[in-house]
Amino acid sequence: MKSMSVFFKDLGASFKKPKVIIPILVVLFIPVLYSGMFLTAFWDPYGKMNELPVAVVNEDTGAEYEGKSLQVGHDLVDELKKNDDFSWRFVTREQADKGMKNNEYYMKIVIPEDFSSKATTLMDEQPQPAKLIFEPNEGYNFLASQIGGTAVKEIKSKVSAKVTEAYTETLFDQVEKISGGLSDAGSGASTISDGAVQLDEGALKLKENLAKLVQGTNQLQNGVTPLEEGAVTLSKGAKDLQGGASSLASGLSQLSAAQKQLEDGAVKAQEGGAQLNTGLQASLQGAEKLQAGLTAAEQGSAKLQTGLEASLQGSGQVAEGAKGVAQGLEQLAKASPDLAANPELAKLIAASKAVAEGSQQVAAGQQELVHGARELHGAHGQLLQGSGELVQGQQQLAQGASQLASGQEQLASGLKQFGAKLSEAATGGQSLASGAAQLSGGAEKLQGGVGQLSGGVSTIASGSKQLAGGAGELKDGMDKLASGSGELASKLSEAAEQTSGVKKSDELVNMYAKPIEIEEHKMNEVPNYGTGFSPYFLSLGLFVGALISTLVVPTRGSSVSEATGWNRFVSRALAFTGMSLIQSILSAALMLYVLKLEVQSVPLFYFFTFATSLCFMFIIQALVTWLDNPGRFLAILMLIFQLTTSAGTFPLELIPDWMKVFNPLLPMTYSVSGYKAVISSGEFGVAWQNLGVLAGFGVAFLILTMLYFLRREQPGTASMTTAEA
Structure with a gap:
């Protein structure tokens, strides 16, 4: 008997029994109810x-x-x-x-x-x-x-x-x-820069002038040294002048006293000349005395002439020295304004000028005294010669008595004049001694002041050198300040220009508040929650539908008693294939036309759904055919493992490692992956690859079912058992 005849007879027998056909019809909708209800409930939960x-x-x-x-x-x-x-x-x-x-x-x-x-x-x-x-x-x-x-x-x-x-x-x-x-700030920095440039120029001038000051103080210091030495020499000369002036005043006093005696003698000589006529003897004696007196007078006038010449020379030197001191002090005052303001120096200059003028007056008086002394000395010589002639020529005495009286009168008159000049010279000598004393005291003060001046000039020289060094450092600092202030002005201006371009606007504020916008480019876009979970729930519904199909469709028996094992195998395989075909068509139609599932290829989606359902059906058929209810328990256990390891919900990487081992061993792994390719990614090569693995699972378990029927060739019972019904 042919296997197809057995299949149709078994199918006809099932339709004659309502208790059998009704459960079969219900089971056909199990995948639709399971996947449809789940996906309808959770198709787009975020949309509500x-x-x-x-x-x-x-x-x-x-x-x-x-x-x-x-x-x-x-x-x-x-x-x-x-x-x-x-x-x-x-x-x-x-x-x-x-x-x-x-x-x-x-x-x-x-x-x-x-x-x-x-x-x-x-x-x-x-x-x-x-x-x-x-x-x-x-x-x-x-x-x-x-x-x-x-x-x-x-x-x-x-x-x-x-x-x-x-x-x-x-x-x-x-x-x-x-x-x-x-x-x-940039404008202010520019002003600072301009001021710094001007200050730099002033610092340069200050440095140059301080260099001149250092040079001038060096020259002043060099000039003060000879001045200090000259002050020492001046002080010593002033002391010598004081001593000489004192000696001159004393000598002039003695000379004045001797001149009075000479004047008295001249008067007496005049009286004796008058009596000369009365007695030659007396005249001769008087002439001898006169000769002796004239000799002494000649010696005295020679000494007087020598002393007056020496005094005249000393007075000239004093006048020249005092004049040089006054000129030196005036030059010193001109060279040092601070020293010129010193009242002591002014007094000293005035005293030096007074000494110079007094010395000149003394020198003039002494010049007259020298002239008078020379005349006196000449007169003494003549008197001495006359007295000799008087002694030698008594006979001529009478004739010259009258001349002698006249000469004696002239002598008395000259001596009076000489006495007056000598008195003036004595007074001038005293004035000279007093001025020399003042000059000596002033010279000592000048020496002390010049010493202080020398120390001050040394301090000024040292300070001016330090000041010149500081001016150099100031110049370097001002160069840096000018450069830095210019750079500061430039940078501030640049910063102002850069920041001036920042203008607040609503768009700019929004950009800073939300600087990043996400431009999303979805790869293999899944529009909603239901589409993403369709591969998982379709696979789950088809597996459950195949499992429940074994409860209403006999897996072993046949209504044809003469059917062989092969006939029964073909009949049962065709029955479960028909169940798979109807379940897959109903599920795919619900997904496409009721839930509006968008797929990459509708024909491939139908075919893949049928292949998946047929694979699950052949696996569960083999387990139940061989083991009956324990086979169903194994199928449920397989379903439980597939729910967690198929990567239909959470990614495979997120499940425990020991569960990952079962992923490649279970068929729902490949059905979920294939559905993702057919529905979302459009990678049909991946879909066909997974379809081949599912076909391998289905063929392997179909062969196991065939082996069961071929091993049991005894005819099946004429009617189905209660359990199979």
Whole structure:
């Protein structure tokens, strides 16, 4: 008997029994119900988030920031009112707590009263972040609380952007102020640079003049040394002059006294001349005495002439020395203005001039005295010669008596004049001695002053050298200041130009608050939750449908008693193939036309669904055919392992390592991967590759089923057992 005849007879027998056909019809819709119900319920759960009630409590009292009112909590509430991410319920704290307790809200978001004030602490030494209080009702629904946590993170980003906008506006305001300040600073720095250049030029002049000062002080120091030596010599000469003047005054006093005696003698000689006529004897004696007196007078007049000549020479030297001292002091006063202001120096210069003038007057008087002394000496010589002739020529005495009387009269008159001049010379000598004493004292003071002047000049020279060195350092510093101030002005101007280009605008503030926009390019885009989980739930529904099919379709028996094992194998294989075909068509149609699943290839989607269902059907058929109910238990155990290891929900990398071992060994791994290629990625090569693995699983387990029937060639019973029904 042919195997197809056995199949159709078994099929006809099933349709004659309502208890058999009805369960079969129900089982055909198991994959549709399983995958369809799951996917319909979770097709796009995020699309109805606006129906999820969430309580929002705003307790923010606001704050002031940089003169502006900051109402971050109020702005957040306005933002939430604009979107429908959740069913926002803006309530009080008491209403929110009561609603959470009564499971009216899935979560609660509280905006604290210090939310805005803490948002203004960014520039404080210890900034405090603003906090949102998120209270999920995890006991009410854990998944809703997890979704709410993600939403709160998004809210946090929006609020942060708003706060950043406020910060950015303030920052740009400050940048504009800084730009103006930098411009003013640049102008000020330019002024500083110009002043530094002028100051640098002044420092250069100061350095040059200080160099001249150093040179002048060196010359002054060199000139003070001879001056100091000259002052010492002057002091010594003044002392010698004082001694000579004192001697001169004493000699002139003695000479004046001798002149009076000479004058008296001349008077007596005149009287004797008058008596000469009366007695030659008396005249002869008088002539002898006269001769002796004239001899003494001649010697005295010679000494007087010598002393007067020496005095005249000393007076000339004193006058020249005093004149040189006065000129030296005047030159010194001209060379040193500070010294010229010293009143002692002025007195000294005046005294030197007075000494010079007095010395000149003394010299003039002495010149006259020398002339008179010379005449006196000549007269004495003549008298001495006359007295000799008088002694020798007594006979001529009478004749010359009258001449003698006349000469004696002239002598008396000359002696009177000589006495008057000698008295004046004595007075001048005393004045000269007094001036010489003053000159000596002034010379000593001059010597001390010149010594102090020398020390001061040395100090000035040392200080001027240090000042010149400091002026050099000042010049170097001013060069650096001029260069640095110029660079500062340039940099400040550049900074002002750069910052002046920063203009605050709403677009610029928004850019700083949200500097990054994400441009999303999805690869193998999955439009919704249901599309992403379709490979998993389709595979799961087809596997469950195949498992339940073994409960309503006989796996071993046949309604044809004469059927061989091969006939029964073919009949059962065709029956389960038909079940798979109908289940796969119904499931694919539901996904495509009811749930509007978008796939990369509709024919391939139908074919892959049928191949997957047929693979699962042959696997479960073999297990149940060989083991009956224990085989179903193994199928359920396989289903459990596949639920976790097929990577249909969480990625394979996230499951425990010991479970990863089962991933390549179970067929749902390949059905899920193939569905992803057919539905989303369009990688048909991957789909055909997985299809080949599924075909290998199906053929291998179909062969196991065939081996079972070939080993049991005894005819099947004429009717199905109760368990198989």
